[in-house]
Amino acid sequence: MENRKKVAFYTLGCKLNFSETSTIARNLQDEGFDRVDFEEVADMYVINTCSVTENADKQFKQVVRKAMKLNDKAFVAAVGCYAQLKPEELASVDGVDLVLGATEKFKLADYINDLSKNDFGEVHSCEIAEADFYVGSYSIGDRTRAFLKVQDGCDYKCTYCTIPLARGISRSDELENVLKNASEISKQNIKEIVLTGVNIGDYGKGEFGNKKHEHTFLELVQELDKVEGIERLRISSIEPNLLKNETIEFVSKSRTFVPHFHIPLQSGSNDILKLMKRRYQREVYTERVNKIREVMPHACIGVDVIVGFPGETDEHFLETYHFLNEMNISYLHVFTYSERDNTEAAAMEGVVPANVRAKRSKMLRGLSVKKRRAFYESQLGTNRTVLFESENKEGYIHGFTENYVKVKTPWNPELVNTLHEINLTKIDEDGSVRMDFVTALV
Incomplete structure (x- = not known):
């Protein structure tokens, strides 16, 4: 009987990364590998990286050390966003043998020879402009919930964000393929599917930079609602300018879509939103929340916020704090701004000291606890x-x-x-x- 090699995976970052890790793992299983937990001794460790925050960069080195402790002869491959942005940096980390960028990660098996350790990390990373094709993915690691990728990349130019540099232009899966993947998931006795992507509200753009939308996000939602065997569908993060009233109204009457929205705000100050090059002002955000509350009073509404962006004065921060305090939302995801290479914001004036960033973050995290408690209290007895x-x-x-x-x-x-x-x-x-x-x- 053939001696099958063991591979273990570690995913840093977002739900989209989890869906892609799962797809890469299935590809390797087809190539003769057995997947094991990361805590186990394996012949190869694959780390799917993230570079949204500075912390994710540090985490990568910790994960490599962990793999080397488990088996110092194991082959270590790094894939994902950080691997695209800083391939040489990852390749220089002690223990790393292979680094694959945005277009190469789904062809991991093609880059593996005999799993013997390399003296230096080998890099295969494209120019991000070449990342113009789409690879559909979904995760089925957790029996209760699956992450289904419907879109990748982003055409927005937010001044703090490296994702367009790491993932390329906005492009989407074909509607037929999304429905096929959803149907496959439903046959695995998985009760809930979470839709994921970089900018899922932009769903419908084809491959190779085709800006024409073949379908809209609303059409995607309407068609998924018809797939048999799915109990629940959940929309992950969606931009406020792309969450249309028609979608909100459809979800309120839907068979499977649940009343839960996660809508990035990033700042409650229009001045800061402008510096961030966000595509809306706070008034649009208020409209979206009010619309959701009108048709789904019991809905859960989560919010992403960044504190300490360059130029954010105490007045700007308090504007954000009071805006969120008065808004009928359910919880916050608070991100402390960290400078990222090759972004506009990294060169901006008005840098906020680290201790001030930390203080603002703590204030908003406290507000999040209060908001979640109030939301939970409103649900008691129902x-x-x-x-x-x-x-x-x-x-x-x-x-x-x-x-x-x-x-x-x-x-x-x-x-x-x-x-x-x-x-x-x-x-x-x-x-x-x-x-x-x-x-x-x-």
Whole structure:
């Protein structure tokens, strides 16, 4: 019997990276590898990198060290965004054997010979303009939820962002292929699909820089809603200028799309939004939130915010703080601005000191706790549907309602990957919600 090699994967960054890691892993399994957990001894370790924040860069080196501790003779490959932006830097990290950029990562098997260690990291990285084709991906590692990639790249020119440099132009999967992938996922007994991409509201642009939209994001949502066997569909992050009222209204009446929106704001100050080259002003954001609340009062609305952007004065920050405080939103993802090479913002004046950035971040994180608590309190006494996950955490099983309330109940393995109608009863000390069962659904 052939001695199959073992490969382990580590993913840094976003849901899109997770979907792509899963696809690369399936490709390698087809080439004769067995996938194992990253904590195990493997013949090859593949690290899918992220470069959105400075922290992700540091994490990469830690992950390489971890792999080398597990097996110092293992072959280490780096792929993904950081591998595209800083290939030589990654190749110079002790233990790294192969670095693949944006167009090469899906052909990993083609670059592997005998898995013997290299004296220096070998780099295969294209000019990002060559990343003009589309590779569909989806993750099925977690039995309860899958990440389905529908779009890649971005044509926006936000002054703080390296993603266009790392992933290239905006391009989308063909609608037929998205529906085929969704159908494949539904046959795996996975109850929820999360749509993911770099800028998914821009869905519909074809390959090779074709700016014409073959389909709209609304059409994608409408067609996915018809796919049999899917219990839930969740839209991941979507730009406020691309989230149209028609989409919001469709979701409110949809069979499968859940009332949960994650909409990046980045700043509540129009001055800062202009410096960031965002494609909307805060008034547009207010309109979107008000529309969601009008047709789905119980919806969960998450917000991305960046603090400490160059030129952000105390007044600008307080403008953001008060804007969010008064807005009927559910939680925040707070990012502390960090300078990225080859971005406009890195050369801007008005640099905010690190200690001020940290203080502002702490204030907004505190506001997020308050907002989430208020949202959870507004849901107490209501009946919702929960999808339970697979982990036993200190004797409890956790799950999320359709509108993203985290709930808990004593551990019972029979609940894993099942849907139940529940009544939300009280908020626990850890911030999750206790519940009573009403009926089992699926």
